Amino acid sequence: MATYRLFHGAVITPVSVHKAEFWPNALLHVNSSGIIEWIVSDVESSQIQSVALEKGLVVDDSVDVYELRHGEWLMPGFIDTHTASPDAGGQYELLDWLNNVTFPTESRFADTKFAERVYSSVVDRVLNSGTTTCCYYGTLHLEATEILAKIVHNKGQRAFVGKCNMNRNSGSYQEDSTAQSIERTRKLISSIRALSPSSPLVHPVLTPRFAISCTTDLLHALGDLAKQDPTLAIQTHISENLSEIEFTRELFPEASSYADVYKRAGLLTDRTILAHAVGLGTDCSGGFSPSILTAVRDAGIASKVIGMTAVGSLPSPYAKLHLNGVKTATTEPDKPKLANKTLPLSALLHLSTLGGAQLCNLEHTVGSFEAGKEFDAVWVSVRPEAGNPGIWANLGEEGKEGKGEKMPADSLEALLEKFFFCGDDRNVRKVWVRGRLVGGVDK
Template identity: 30%
Template sequence: MYNYSLIFQGTAFTSKSAKEINIVKDHLFCVDDSGMIANVVSPEDPRYRSILQEYEDKSNFYRLKEGQYLFPGFVDLHIHAPQWAQAGTALDLPLNDWLHTYTFPLEAKFEETSFAKKVYEDLVHTLLKNGTTTGLYFATVHREASYLLAKICAEKGQRGLVGKVVADDPEQNPDYYRDPDATTALEETEQFIVDVKELAKTTKQGVYPVVTPRFIPSCTDEALKGLGKLAAKYDTHIQSHCSESDWEHGFVKERFHKTDTAALNDFGLLQDKSVMAHSVFLEDNDVELFAETGTAIGHCPLSNAYFANAVMPLRHFHSRGVDIGLGTDISAGATPSLYDNAKQAIVSSRMLEDGVDNSKSPEVRGVDDSRITIKEAFYFATAGGGKSLSLPIGLLEKGYAWDVQIIDTKAKGNSLPIFDEKEDLDDVFQKIMYLVKPENIKEVWVQGEKVVGD
C-alpha cells in the first residue's frame, strides 16, 4: 500500500542542468499531502505497475492525454504589481520621466485598497493563467495594500514573495508618493513582515515578506541601513534594483563613490536570499561580490530593451557563479508571460554576441560567447528562479514542490504544429517554448493544489 495524495502519469520536461533538459517519459509523479513530490517512478521501476493498479481508478489519479505534457511552474523574479494597471503604456519615455510622469502617480493610488484589490486580483489571476506559480513582487509604499497583495496570493494559491516598497528620500521621490521618513518606513516594514509571517502559517504554498528598498536613489542611508538590519532580524528575502541603467549606475557612484553593488553590500542587503533586478552594468568586482554573497539576478530582458541602455551579459555572469532567473518586470516589460521573456532572453543574447552596429566589422561588432539556447532560457525561467530564491521549486524531481503547468499542444485556438505522432520530444519541447499561449496551459498546480483549470 502507498500513501500518496496525488498521482500523475505522463511525460515531463525539466532541467537536467543549466544547458540540458531531462525528458521524463511516461513516468508516475507521486505527490504527498504537503504538495511535495515524494517519488518519480519510471516505467522500468518494479513499483510502477503496483502503483498504477492501486491508484488508476481513483479520483486522485491523473493520466495526461495525447499531446499533453508537464512543465514546471514558472518563477517570475521581478514584478511591479501596481504597474499592471499601466502595462503597455509610455514605454517610449526615458526611465526617470516614465517614473515621475506615469508610475509614481499610479502607485500613489494604491493607498485606496479597493483599487488595489481590483488590480492585484486580476494580476495574480493573469500570471497563474500564464504558468507563473511563484512571483516576487514589489508592491507600493502602502503597508495595507501591500499586505492585501500577499493575502490575494494566499487565497488564489500562488506562491507570493511580497515587498512593501521603501522610498523615503524627499529629494528623489515626490511628496505625494513616498514614506514620510526613514523611521516610519522601517516601522511600517517591520509590521508588514510580522503580518505576512503570520499569514504564512495558514498558507500551504507559502507567502513571504520581502525587504524592498525601491533602489538606492529612492532611499536615505538611514533607511537602507535599517532595512539591512530588519532582513537579518527576521531572516527575510531582499529585493531591489541594481545597476539598471546608465543613470542609476552613475547616480550611485556619484553619491557613494562606489558601485551600487558595493553600497548595497555595505548596508547588509546582499545575501543568499537577495534578488537584484536588472544588474546590467555590474563590474568585475560586483560579479564576484554577487557570487560570494549568494545574491541572485532577476534578469528582465524585455524591460531591459526599453530602459536599461544595454544588454546584460547573462551567460558571462552565470558562468562566474551568479544565480540568475527571469522576470517580466511588469510594466516596464509589457507582457505577463515568462514564455515571452525566455524568447527575448535568447534574442538579446544573440544580439549581444553578434553586435548591432553594422558599420563595424563582424570580428569587433559583438561580445563573443554570449548567446544562450532555448534550453538555457527554460532553466532560468524554472530551476534558476527557484535556486535564486533558495526554495525547492522549479524542478520536477523528488523533494520539490508540485508546481506544474499541464501543456496541451492540441488546444483549440492554438494547436501547435506537431503533425507526426512520433515527433522527437526534444523538438516538441522547443515548439512548446516558442509557441505556447495561455490557451495551451490547460491546468496549473501549485504545491499540489489546482489553481487554474476545470
C-alpha cells in the same frame, strides 16, 4: 477528490543549464500533501498499475490517474523573480518612466478598493500564465501591500511580497521618513507571517525600491532588519540603465560600484534578489506581459545578438559571478560558460524554473520534479484544441504533399521550443502549487 494522484505521459524537468530531462512516458506520483513521492521515467500505459504497486501504491478509488496525450506535458511552474505588480507602460526611459507613469499610477493604490481590484486581476493572470512563484514589488502603501499578500495567499500562489521602501527622489510619492518606512515594513512582515504560520507559501521580502529612492539611513536601517532576521529575503533593482547608474554614482560617491551601495548597507547577501542582474523576471510594469514566456523569449533573442556580436564582456548568470565578494551563482565543473553565446533550450528552461528557485533559495522545495519536492507544476498543451494559431505542432505521422513519405512527429524538445517562442496562456491548461489546482484554462 482522491487522496493520491498519478500522472502518466510526457514530463520535462531541468537538471542544469546544460541539461534537461525529456521523458515521453513518465509516471509521477503526488501525495495528499502535494509532495512528489516518486517518478519513474519510462512506463507504458499497460504497466501503470504494476509499477505503482512496486512502489507500494495500489491504484484504486483513492488514486486519480491523469493520462497526458501527445502534445501535452508536465513541467515545473515558472518562477518570476521580478514582478512589479502595480504598474504598466514603457514609452519612456527608466527615470522619466517612473516620474510620468509609475509614481502617479502607484499613488492610486492608497485606495484599498482599487488595490484589491487590480491585485486580484494581476494574480489571476500570472497564475493562468503558468507562474507558480512570484517576487512581487508592491507600492509604498502598507494596507495595499497587505491586500496583495492576502490575495496571493487565498489564491494559492507561492510568493515573496514586499512593500517598496522609498523616502527621496520620488516627488510627492514617497515616505516621510526612515522611521515611517521601517515601521510600515515591520508591520507588513508580521501581517504576512500571520497568514499561515505553520506552512507558509507567502513570505515577506525587504524591498528598497532602488538606491536612488532611498537615503543612506534608510538603506542601513533595512540592512539592520536583515541582520536581525537572516531568514528575510531582500529584493531591489540594480544597473537598469546608464542614466540610473550615473545618478546613483552621484548620490553615493563613497561607494566603489552600484553593488557596493547595497553591500555597505548590509543588503547584499545570499538572500538578495537583484532585478535586472540575475534570474528571469517579467518586470510586467516595464515589460511586455505578465507571462514569463516573454522573458524567456527576450533572453533567447538577446543571447543570440550577444553571441553573434560578442560586444563587450557580458557575464552569464551561470559563470562564477561576484559582486564585491558576494557569490551569486556558480557554473558546473568542466562545463563551458554561456557568456557571449546563444542560450540553449536547456538554459532557457533552467532560467525560468530551477534557476529562479536557486535565486530565491527555494531549490530544495520547487523548480524541478524530484522526489520530496513540492508539486508546483504546469500542464501544457500545444494540441490544436488549445486554440493558439501561433503554434503548429506535428503530433503524428503525416504524408508529405506530393510524396508517399511520412514525416515523424515533433520531438518533446521541439514542442517545448515551440511553446517557449509561440505559446501563451491558451496553452497553459492546469497549474498546481503544492499540489493544489490554482490556475489554467481547464481549472
